[in-house]
Amino acid sequence: MRFKILLIIFFLNLNINLHANELVEESKIHKNLRCLVCQGQSIADSNSDFALTLKMVVKDLIDQGKTEDEIYSFLSDKYGDWILYKPKINQGNLLLWGLPYLALIIGGVIIVFLIRKSSKKA
Amino acid sequence: MQKIIKSIIVFLFIFVLLVFYNSLNRETNYSTDYLVGNKLTNINLKSFDDNKIYTSEDIQKSRYTLINFWASWCAPCRIEHPYLMQLSKEKNLKILGVNFKDKKINASKFLNELGNPYYYMAKDTTGKQSVNFGIYGIPESILIDNETIVLKKFVGPLNKQNLNDIKEIINSL
Numbered sequence: 001m002r003f004k005i006l007l008i009i010f011f012l013n014l015n016i017n018l019h020a021n022e023l024v025e026e027s028k029i030h031k032n033l034r035c036l037v038c039q040g041q042s043i044a045d046s047n048s049d050f051a052l053t054l055k056m057v058v059k060d061l062i063d064q065g066k067t068e069d070e071i072y073s074f075l076s077d078k079y080g081d082w083i084l085y086k087p088k089i090n091q092g093n094l095l096l097w098g099l100p101y102l103a104l105i106i107g108g109v110i111i112v113f114l115i116r117k118s119s120k121k122a
Numbered sequence: 123m124q125k126i127i128k129s130i131i132v133f134l135f136i137f138v139l140l141v142f143y144n145s146l147n148r149e150t151n152y153s154t155d156y157l158v159g160n161k162l163t164n165i166n167l168k169s170f171d172d173n174k175i176y177t178s179e180d181i182q183k184s185r186y187t188l189i190n191f192w193a194s195w196c197a198p199c200r201i202e203h204p205y206l207m208q209l210s211k212e213k214n215l216k217i218l219g220v221n222f223k224d225k226k227i228n229a230s231k232f233l234n235e236l237g238n239p240y241y242y243m244a245k246d247t248t249g250k251q252s253v254n255f256g257i258y259g260i261p262e263s264i265l266i267d268n269e270t271i272v273l274k275k276f277v278g279p280l281n282k283q284n285l286n287d288i289k290e291i292i293n294s295l
Contacts, residue, residue: 036152036258049223050258053249060250078256080156106130 029058029071032085042085154275157256162270167251170221170229170243180242182268184216186292189264190240191257193224194232199261202279203236209285210239214292218242222260223249265291 030044035051043051054075061071072084081087089097167176181187190206192199210217219240221229226245233240246252255264256275263276265288273291276284 049249053253056248057250057253075253077160078253079258080154082152110127110130 025068026058026062029068030055034083034085036079036083154256154277157272157275160272162266162272164254167220167244170245176242176244178270181270185268186215187218187266188215189218189220189255191220191222191252191260191262193222193260194228195224196260198279202261205280205285206239207237209288212292216241218244221245222252223247
């Protein structure tokens with residue numbers, strides 16, 4: 001009897017967790033989608049007609065089993081990369097993605113060089 | 123070493139200036155120009171009277187199709203309507219009207235009052251189908267060829283210039 005109760009609790013908990021994951025994923029996607037008719041808002045922050053429609057489309061796509069990347073890909077195909085707050089790396093934004101790393105490497109090299117120079121002097 | 127650091131600082135300064143210059147001269151409005159040349163896929167629109175589904179096959183029957191998203195509650199749709207009426211007389215063009223988030227009775231009243239320019243009449247009561255066409259407000263129109271390739275996209279009501287552009291494209295062959 002005790003085993004059966006534990007089993008029911010386990011499956012109930014599993015169901016709640018799975019549902020929670022689904023909700024998190026949906027809201028995460030909403031936060032990364034720009035509301036094209038709003039001023040600097042994601043569709044998560046907006047109640048505009050466009051944002052509400054897009055939320056319904058995202059829900060449909062999730063129900064169809066599409067992954068997060070597939071949803072972004074579908075929507076950027078329809079509205080361009082502008083709809084994504086975090087666009088994928090492409091030729092146009094390569095510098096934007098790469099520059100911080102480049103600056104980090106160059107900075108690191110300069111620091112190492114300066115440390116070596118000062119230790120030689122000492 | 124100091125020379126290298128100076129060069130890096132100068133380079134960064136010039137880079138930041140270029141970024142600012144580029145950003146100030148950039149078009150800040152959302153543009154749909156990139157859609158031109160794309161192929162429209164998965165066209166699946168319910169007909170206005172619910173008895174048919176329009177797909178790419180229906181559109182491919184005509185040399186050119188203008189897909190127009192409209193609603194009776196949309197004031198700019200009234201402004202562009204006379205241009206659609208003119209375009210409906212063109213031989214090479216068929217107009218697919220997609221009634222967007224509207225009530226059937228109001229849409230019918232609108233067409234009875236202003237005339238019906240649409241060869242195909244479809245509806246999108248939830249607005250979800252319009253996302254497949256990259257629509258984010260109405261009126262919007264998309265001119266496509268018989269391979270469903272986007273030739274031009276018009277955001278906002280059609281005007282005299284748009285009318286001439288469409289006529290020029292469809293009569294170019």
